[in-house]
Amino acid sequence: MKAAVLHHYGEQLRIEHVELEPPRKGEVRVKMKAAGICHSDLHVVNAHLPLPVPIVLGHEGAGVVDAVGEGVMSVKAGDHVVLNWVPSCGTCYYCQIGRPDMCDEAAKLTAMGTMPDGTTRFSLGGKPVYQFLSIGTFSEYTVVPERAAIPIRADVPFELAALVGCSVMTGVGAVIKTAKVEPGSTVAVIGAGGVGFNVIQGAALSGAKQIIAIDIVPEKLAMTKKFGATHTINAGEEDVVSAVLDLTDGHGVDYAFEAIGRPETMAEAYNITRKTGTTVIVGIAAPNENVAVNAFSLPSQSKTLTGSWLGQGNPPVDYPKLLDLYAAGKLQLEPLVSQIYSLDQINEGFEALKAGKNIRGVIRFAE
Structure with a gap:
């Protein structure tokens, strides 16, 4: 074979x-x-x-x-x-x-x-x-x-079912299981790729009122609207932190997700999270890389910085549930x-x- x-x-x-x-x-x-x-x-x-x-x-x-x-x-x-x-x-x-x-x-x-x-x-x-x-x-x-x-x-179809095994479970699960995004909250997603799009639709499923998609590819940013993004930021043209603060009355978002796997964008996700908010790292970086965040901000801003592996999923239970959501027209x-x-x-x-x-x-x- x-x-x-x-x-x-x-x-x-x-x-x-x-x-x-x-x-x-x-x-x-x-x-x-x-x-x-x-x-x-x-x-x-x-x-x-x-x-x-x-x-x-x-x-x-x-x-x-x-x-x-x-x-x-x-x-x-x-x-x-x-x-x-x-x-x-x-x-x-x-x-x-x-x-x-x-x-x-x-x-x-x-x-x-x-x-x-x-x-x-x-x-x-x-x-x-x-x-x-x-x-x-x-x-x-x-x-x-x-x-x-x-x-x-x-x-x-098998081509769709296959996606549940990684990108869908990882993205949707990071929102629903790891962050437990609450209805009416604000969300930012750095990285409009296979996982990032599923973070976006997971946030939409959770009832987030504002979902900000961040990437450098205009075509992908345009597509994020189909999955529930309410705003987009082109990181190649705008300062991401300033743009997010402008969209959130200077506070930052309640929940920020990094779905690329680069130390600099992981730090950026932390920096666009409001005080007492939650940053979730979904992207996979090389094992020898480190992320730099301001040490004083850890206690003084009381943010939660966490990771999500396979969307914190339990595949025997969650894969069939996700496909049921698709069959019901709730998941794209x-x-x-x-x-x-x-x-x-x-x-x-x-x-x-x-x-x-x-x-x-x-x-x-x-x-």
Whole structure:
């Protein structure tokens, strides 16, 4: 079967014919139907998230269960599934206190690029090929832990369902679960990308009265109005802090979200948050980067500065809920898909991502 494999940092992905072992006990084989191209995948390509190579990238995907290993109970062959890149164990400290997004076991898998038993199911020429976040969705088929395959309703197109696995859950969840945005509040979102657009529509779902979208791409800023933005700021033409203060009577916003992953925009999000407001960092920066904020402001302005990982979601519960919201006409998914690519065109998708052209490029797998 074909898969997109990263062999060396900084290089393009290669379309390879890789071998895939059958699912073992507690594992599920999925025939991939669609996979989103996300900045987190690009972070691995650029070595900002150094992981073992060669590796099959991709962590946002949907498909059909093709086979199950011994003991699998939650899904069966033929089920439609969205893949979950935080396959929480259910037993560690964080799972026990109701924070499966912080699962210790899932965090280990992130760094290992393997299945929970420490081995891989992909191989090439008899040598192991790693799986990004234990799922590796840029492949015609993949084998994943059972808890990474979340059954969903069958009436949602795969290209749309795939987005729930990362960008939608991350953006909407950051608003509803992490920040708990209140109706009538003011919100600013730095970064009009796959996640940022979902932060915007999450704020609209929460009843925010003012939603300020901030980016440097005029076409994306114009599109944010469709998702609920009430105001836009072009950061390439205006001073962001001054512009936000002008729009909020000099106070700053109640809630600011950073959805790019740059230290300077993270600090900017903090600076546009009013006293006693909340700043939520959603974007992923390189592990060796730091954010500078004024030390005196931490106690004197009493702001909350926090992060959000996968929107603080619980995928087995939240993925189906998000798709129910879509089916009910409450959540927009179609406008998020800017371009459909074949697996062979995946490097074109990455180039468009780097150029800021797409909200979300999606791989559609051949039947």
